[in-house]
Every structure is written in structure tokens, then in C-alpha cells.
Amino acid sequence: xxxxxxxxxxxxxxxxxxxxxxxxxxxxxxxxxxxxxxxxxxxxxxxxxxxxxxxxxxxxxxxxxxxxxxxxxxxxxxxxxxxxxxxxxxxxxxxxxxxxxxxxxxxxxxxxxxxxxxxxxxxxxxxxxxxxxxxxxxxxxxxxxxxxxxxxxxxxxxxxxxxxxxxxxxxxxxxxxxxxxxxxxxxxxxxxxxxxxxxxxxxxxxxxxxxxxxxxxxxxxxxxxxxxxxxxxxxxxxxxxxxxxxxxxxxxxxxxxxxxxxxxx
Amino acid sequence: xxxxxxxxxxxxxxxxxxxxxxxxxxxxxxxxxxxxxxxxxxxxxxxxxxxxxxxxxxxxxxxxxxxxxxxxxxxxxxxxxxxxxxxxxxxxxxxxxxxxxxxxxxxxxxxxxxxxxxxxxxxxxxxxxxxxxxxxxxxxxxxxxxxxxxxxxxxxxxxxxxxxxxxxxxxxxxxxxxxxxxxxxxxxxxxxxxxxxxxxxxxxxxxxxxxxxxxxxxxxxxxxxxxxxxxxxxxxxxxxxxx
Amino acid sequence: xxxxxxxxxxxxxxxxxxxxxxxxxxxxxxxxxxxxxxxxxxxxxxxxxxxxxxxxxxxxxxxxxxxxxxxxxxxxxxxxxxxxxxxxxxxxxxxxxxxxxxxxxxxxxxxxxxxxxxxxxxxxxxxxxxxxxxxxxxxxxxxxxxxxxxxxxxxxxxxxxxxxxxxxxxxxxxxxxxxxxxxxxxxxxxxxxxxxxxxxxxxxxxxxxxxxxxxxxxxxxxxxxxxxxxxxxxxxxxxxxxxxxxxxxx
Numbered sequence: 001x002x003x004x005x006x007x008x009x010x011x012x013x014x015x016x017x018x019x020x021x022x023x024x025x026x027x028x029x030x031x032x033x034x035x036x037x038x039x040x041x042x043x044x045x046x047x048x049x050x051x052x053x054x055x056x057x058x059x060x061x062x063x064x065x066x067x068x069x070x071x072x073x074x075x076x077x078x079x080x081x082x083x084x085x086x087x088x089x090x091x092x093x094x095x096x097x098x099x100x101x102x103x104x105x106x107x108x109x110x111x112x113x114x115x116x117x118x119x120x121x122x123x124x125x126x127x128x129x130x131x132x133x134x135x136x137x138x139x140x141x142x143x144x145x146x147x148x149x150x151x152x153x154x155x156x157x158x159x160x161x162x163x164x165x166x167x168x169x170x171x172x173x174x175x176x177x178x179x180x181x182x183x184x185x186x187x188x189x190x191x192x193x194x195x196x197x198x199x200x201x202x203x204x205x206x207x208x209x210x211x212x213x214x215x216x217x218x219x220x221x222x223x224x225x226x227x228x229x230x231x232x233x234x235x236x237x238x239x240x241x242x243x244x245x246x247x248x249x250x251x252x253x254x255x256x257x258x259x260x261x262x263x264x265x
Numbered sequence: 266x267x268x269x270x271x272x273x274x275x276x277x278x279x280x281x282x283x284x285x286x287x288x289x290x291x292x293x294x295x296x297x298x299x300x301x302x303x304x305x306x307x308x309x310x311x312x313x314x315x316x317x318x319x320x321x322x323x324x325x326x327x328x329x330x331x332x333x334x335x336x337x338x339x340x341x342x343x344x345x346x347x348x349x350x351x352x353x354x355x356x357x358x359x360x361x362x363x364x365x366x367x368x369x370x371x372x373x374x375x376x377x378x379x380x381x382x383x384x385x386x387x388x389x390x391x392x393x394x395x396x397x398x399x400x401x402x403x404x405x406x407x408x409x410x411x412x413x414x415x416x417x418x419x420x421x422x423x424x425x426x427x428x429x430x431x432x433x434x435x436x437x438x439x440x441x442x443x444x445x446x447x448x449x450x451x452x453x454x455x456x457x458x459x460x461x462x463x464x465x466x467x468x469x470x471x472x473x474x475x476x477x478x479x480x481x482x483x484x485x486x487x488x489x490x491x492x493x494x495x496x497x498x499x500x501x502x503x504x505x506x507x508x
Numbered sequence: 509x510x511x512x513x514x515x516x517x518x519x520x521x522x523x524x525x526x527x528x529x530x531x532x533x534x535x536x537x538x539x540x541x542x543x544x545x546x547x548x549x550x551x552x553x554x555x556x557x558x559x560x561x562x563x564x565x566x567x568x569x570x571x572x573x574x575x576x577x578x579x580x581x582x583x584x585x586x587x588x589x590x591x592x593x594x595x596x597x598x599x600x601x602x603x604x605x606x607x608x609x610x611x612x613x614x615x616x617x618x619x620x621x622x623x624x625x626x627x628x629x630x631x632x633x634x635x636x637x638x639x640x641x642x643x644x645x646x647x648x649x650x651x652x653x654x655x656x657x658x659x660x661x662x663x664x665x666x667x668x669x670x671x672x673x674x675x676x677x678x679x680x681x682x683x684x685x686x687x688x689x690x691x692x693x694x695x696x697x698x699x700x701x702x703x704x705x706x707x708x709x710x711x712x713x714x715x716x717x718x719x720x721x722x723x724x725x726x727x728x729x730x731x732x733x734x735x736x737x738x739x740x741x742x743x744x745x746x747x748x749x750x751x752x753x754x755x756x757x758x
Contacts, residue, residue, distance in 0.1 A: 089550035097607075102611055103614055103615075106607065115717070225719075232615070232617060235618070239701065239709045239712070241709060245720075248724075
């Protein structure tokens with residue numbers, strides 16, 4: 001049954017897109033309305049909720065002290081996890097992370113890590129023994145398409161919202177001092193996701209567009225407009241090189257405008 | 266309007282075979298004006314149809330095909346038969362028991378049990394249903410003796426040979442009875458296990474070298490040498506320049 | 509340019525003559541060996557060595573989908589498992605699937621789906637198993653290259669073979685086919701998979717930091733690598749039959 005609907009919907013959506021229009025009235029390169037709220041979970045060190053159209057993502061950050069990775073003994077640790085909780089969509093099942101939630105987490109992680117958003121070298125307390133660990137947990141509350149862009153935006157907002165305790169080392173022991181400080185932030189990565197439908201590229205696909213798309217391309221840009229992460233995924237289709245290069249140009253512009261929502265010039 | 270390969274050249278998936286007013290035959294596909302190979306095989310041109318005789322392919326069921334398969338499961342509706350195809354085939358109990366088939370009374374395993382080999386014909390097959398079989402024709406039914414050898418299904422025509430030349434020769438040389446399933450399963454039953462082995466060797470050789478020429482001669486040679494016989498086959502083996 | 513003392517102590521990845529750690533030029537692929545039909549049980553199989561990477565791919569199917577509820581009514585499933593052997597890397601890797609392996613299984617599957625005529629085999633599953641026996645960077649590219657051959661060897665109809673390869677930036681220079689050291693210490697890595705008949709990019713990922721111009725040059729470099737690898741794939745697929753033909757007809 002679902003594939004029959006796909007063909008009919010695909011025609012409808014493609015016909016509109018051929019005329020530069022989308023089912024919800026948007027232009028091919030338009031984002032849906034974006035609403036960002038920060039500090040919504042007081043027990044978390046940082047948090048943010050993003051609504052991209054009806055897609056709703058909640059990200060909480062937790063900060064703790066732990067051991068560094070053996071190959072980077074003087075750097076803090078950053079870890080990103082994503083959960084597609086069952087209430088967010090009839091297609092999400094309870095259980096361990098599936099390939100989609102793992103891919104989502106890793107794309108968000110890549111953007112943050114490769115752009116060196118958090119200066120992990122400033123999160124070292126006792127080299128080789130105690131460093132600061134930042135947990136970024138992405139919680140998808142409602143899936144209406146383009147989880148990647150919404151999650152990454154929420155993750156960035158949560159990172160910027162994070163207040164961590166003042167840790168100090170006294171006699172080789174880590175102690176918490178009163179007060180809070182922000183994380184050392186050096187960059188502001190923003191991904192732009194495209195969907196290809198019948199040969200046309202559109203930005204920020206919503207759920208029905210995702211269900212009929214041939215393929216999806218996400219490009220993450222850091223604050224200077226350089227690319228720091230790319231992931232082609234979703235769908236059984238492909239892109240031509242020209243489509244990829246054109247998307248990069250558009251993505252660079254779109255990411256800059258989206259970044260303005262979080263980072264005032 | 267160009268073709269890009271000579272006949273009998275080996276092609277791989279994605280090779281551009283022809284451009285223009287051609288028809289896509291077996292194992293090829295067309296994208297606009299361009300005709301490409303979809304499988305590894307030998308390219309063939311028949312009038313305006315370009316096709317590829319696959320060197321390696323699994324069996325694609327067709328209504329009317331005779332197949333040799335193995336019973337793998339018993340269900341309430343009948344027997345499930347492995348015919349070396351992507352889908353499992355079904356031999357309905359109603360095909361065997363005539364009307365009043367009652368699962369409680371009529372015993373499936375007593376007719377065909379798991380592991381039995383059967384020769385059957387495909388009577389129905391489409392995208393929504395797995396292949397359906399019948400054994401209601403003469404020559405069909407359970408296999409009680411002999412050995413089977415599995416080859417690439419597309420090579421069955423080669424085993425038969427032009428006007429049956431190859432298979433007739435093998436039968437004569439080995440004295441075996443040979444049944445061919447379109448699904449690439451060949452049933453051989455001879456007077457001795459050695460004669461059966463000989464036939465199996467010949468058929469395996471055809472499977473490996475089907476894309477070469479002069480095959481009938483070489484297979485005949487091989488059989489004669491293995492038998493230790495020096496006599497020239499009375500019928501002669503020169504059936505034409507290519508087999 | 510005189511480097512600060514600390515950098516001078518570290519081994520350089522690219523020397524003054526533009527040669528890399530393994531002696532290659534900037535735009536040179538690692539030596540590649542391809543073999544098709546190496547396993548007797550799998551319906552199709554192939555093996556690749558690319559530099560120090562050693563990867564084996566096996567295909568079963570199309571066959572009945574297991575579990576049945578995953579089967580699709582109008583096409584075959586392509587179920588892909590990319591897995592690294594515990595002894596494949598410097599520090600023993602636990603056999604349990606890691607998050608990286610799960611992500612790679614997904615992107616590798618998505619790089620091959622456009623090439624296979626899945627719609628010919630509804631309600632079945634094509635099971636593709638990729639085992640990395642030894643890893644040295646660029647394993648996802650080599651995995652896609654060898655998996656394409658295994659699928660073709662299984663007689664599964666395909667639109668084209670998919671060739672894959674990575675290019676990137678190391679010590680400021682654009683290079684082709686990064687080995688592990690270059691990937692870990694370099695500035696960017698861009699794996700690409702490509703189908704020539706439709707000029708289609710079926711895998712594209714990137715991590716690092718690149719300007720748009722650098723990205724364009726690197727993608728084109730990777731495509732060049734893919735085209736070279738594509739030729740090798742075709743040769744490997746035909747090899748056994750060409751040899752038999754020559755032997756038989758002389």
C-alpha cells in the first residue's frame with residue numbers, strides 16, 4: 001500500500017517542484033519556520049529545543065569529569081548520542097539505537113568535532129587522568145522531516161547554553177568550586193540538508209518529501225563558510241557532481257543565515 | 266546507428282552495447298537511446314535485438330518450465346520446493362490429491378517428504394505470488410534414483426546443443442539417462458556410478474566453458490579419453506563451425 | 509619554510525619531493541588487486557587488496573527475506589553488513605558491531621542500491637556481507653568496490669558496477685586514496701562512490717575543513733580514482749572467462 005501512495009504523491013510533489021513550488025507553499029531553497037528555545041531543562045548543564053516546522057528536537061548536555069581517551073590524554077571528551085523515541089513517529093520502535101539514530105548522532109557529532117566547536121584541549125584537568133566530558137544527547141520528540149538540521153541546530157544551541165561547574169585541581173584531586181562557566185566555544189557549525197526529487201534539489205525536506213525523495217545530501221558549514229562535514233544518505237538514489245557543487249554554494253549561503261539565529265554578529 | 270561490441274564478446278554490467286533503434290533483449294536494459302548490459306556474459310545480436318547470454322545467473326522461473334527441485338518444508342497447503350530461484354515454489358496438496366484433500370487424513374510426507382527430489386512443471390508465477398507447481402503430466406513426480414548436478418541455468422541450452430547434438434552425444438558416450446531442469450538442475454541416472462560420474466564431468470565442463478567455441482569436440486574428446494576408448498564416434502562430431 | 513622545532517620532530521606525511529609515506533605521488537592510487545569468485549558457498553564473492561587493506565565480500569540471494577516482516581512488496585531488500593575482524597586493526601577491536609560499522613553498513617548499502625535492479629525480485633532479500641580482514645584507511649571505498657564485484661558475481665542484474673575511492677587534503681596538498689596515517693593526521697578526507705553510466709555519485713561523505721574550491725578539486729580527484737578502479741573491476745570480472753576462452757580456443 002505504501003508504495004502505491006508513494007508513486008501518486010511523488011508525481012504530485014514533483015509536478016509542483018517542476019514549477020518551483022512545494023506542497024506547503026515554500027520555494028525550493030526555503031527553510032520552514034525555525035523556533036529555538038534554550039535552557040528548557042534545568043537539571044541539564046545545557047539544553048535547547050528546536051522546532052523546524054513540526055519537527056521537534058530536544059537536546060540536553062551533561063558535563064562530568066572522567067578519563068580521557070588513551071590517544072588524546074590532554075583533551076576533553078565529546079560524545080553525541082541520538083534517540084528516536086517511539087512517541088515521535090509511528091515508525092520509531094523502542095529498543096537499542098538503529099542505523100538511523102546512529103547515523104543522525106554521527107552526522108551531528110562530525111559537524112561539531114571537525115569544526116572544533118568545543119576547544120577540547122582546554123578541558124584537561126589532570127593530563128592522562130581527569131578531563132571534562134561533554135555528553136550531548138539528542139532527543140527527537142516529533143519527526144516531520146529533516147531531523148539532521150534540526151538536531152544539529154539544537155545541539156549547537158545547547159552547547160552555547162551550557163554552563164559547567166568550575167573544576168579546579170588541588171593536590172591532584174579535582175574539586176568543584178562555586179559558580180559556573182560556559183564551555184570554550186570556537187566555532188558554530190550549521191548543516192544544510194537537501195533532498196533530490198525527480199532531479200530537482202530542495203532544501204529542508206519535510207516528512208512527505210522525504211518519503212518520496214531519491215536521495216538526501218547534508219553539508220555542514222563552519223563559521224567561515226568552509227565545509228567540515230558531508231553525508232549523502234537516505235533513499236536509493238544518487239547525485240551528479242554538478243548537483244553536489246551547486247548544493248554546496250546554496251548551502252554555504254543558507255547555513256550563514258541560519259547561523260544568525262544563534263550567533264549575533 | 267552504432268553497436269559497440271562484436272558478437273560473442275564478453276561484457277560486464279554497465280557496458281554500452283548499442284545506441285539507437287535497438288531492442289533490449291535478455292540481461293540488458295535501455296536508458297533513452299542507449300542499450301547497456303545488465304549481467305556478465307556474451308553479447309548476442311539477433312536482428313535488432315541485443316541480448317546478453319549470462320555467464321553467471323540464477324534461475325528466473327517461467328510458466329511452462331520443467332524444473333527439478335527439493336522438498337524443504339511441509340505446510341498445511343502442501344509442499345515448499347527449493348528450485349534454486351529467489352523465491353521458494355509451492356506444490357499444492359490439491360494438485361496431488363485430487364479433490365477431497367484433508368490435512369488430517371491425507372499424509373503429505375507419505376507422498377513427498379523433506380529431502381525428496383521431484384521433477385515438476387511451473388503452472389503459475391507472477392510478481393505477487395511465488396511459483397506454483399504441478400506434477401500432473403507424464404514424466405513428472407518423485408526422483409527415485411540417480412545423481413544431480415547443478416549448473417548455471419542459462420547454460421542448459423548449451424547442454425542440449427544444436428538440434429540436441431551435445432546431449433545425444435553424452436547419452437551415447439555414457440549410456441546414461443539425462444533429465445534437464447530449466448532451473449539448472451540436471452538429473453543423471455546410469456547403469457553404474459562411474460558412468461554417471463562421466464556424464465557429470467561432461468556437464469560441468471560445458472558449464473565452465475560454454476562461452477568458448479569447439480566445445481562439443483572437446484567434450485567428446487574428454488569422454489572418450491576418460492573411457493579409455495580410441496574409437497571414433499560413428500556419427501562424427503562436426504555439426505558445424507560453432508556450437 | 510622552516511618549521512617550528514616540535515613539528516620537525518614529527519614524521520612528515522609528504523616529503524620535499526612530493527612523495528608520500530608509502531612512496532606514492534600525490535595523485536596515485538595504492539596498488540590494487542581484485543579477485544572474483546573466491547568463496548564456494550556464497551552465490552557471489554570477491555576479494556580486494558588496496559595497499560594494506562584486505563577485504564572480502566560475499567553475497568547470498570536473492571533469497572527469501574528473513575525476518576519475513578522486513579520484506580518489501582515491490583522490490584528486493586539489500587541487507588548489508590560491514591564488519592571488521594578483531595585482528596584487522598592495531599588495537600584489537602571487539603567483534604560486536606560498533607556505531608561506526610553500523611553507519612558504514614548503511615552508507616555502503618545506499619551506495620550500491622542505485623546500481624542493482626532491486627525491483628526485479630519483490631519480497632526477497634539480497635544479503636551482502638563485507639568482512640574487513642585488515643584495515644589501513646579507505647576501507648569503505650574498497651568495500652564498495654569489492655561488494656559491486658560480489659553482486660555481479662552472484663549474477664544479480666545491475667545497471668553498472670560501482671567504483672569507490674577517497675581523496676583529501678594532507679599537509680596542505682590534495683591527495684588521492686588516503687592511507688590510515690594520512691586520514692588520521694590530514695586535514696580532510698572525502699570518500700566518493702561513482703557509477704559511470706549515469707554519471708551518478710552514490711556515496712559522498714566528508715570530514716575535515718575545506719573551502720568550496722578545494723572541495724571541488726578533491727571530488728574531481730576522487731572521481732578520477734574511481735574511473736581507474738572501474739576499469740580494474742571490469743577486468744577482474746572477465747578474467748576467469750577470458751582465460752578459459754583463450755586456453756580452450758588455442
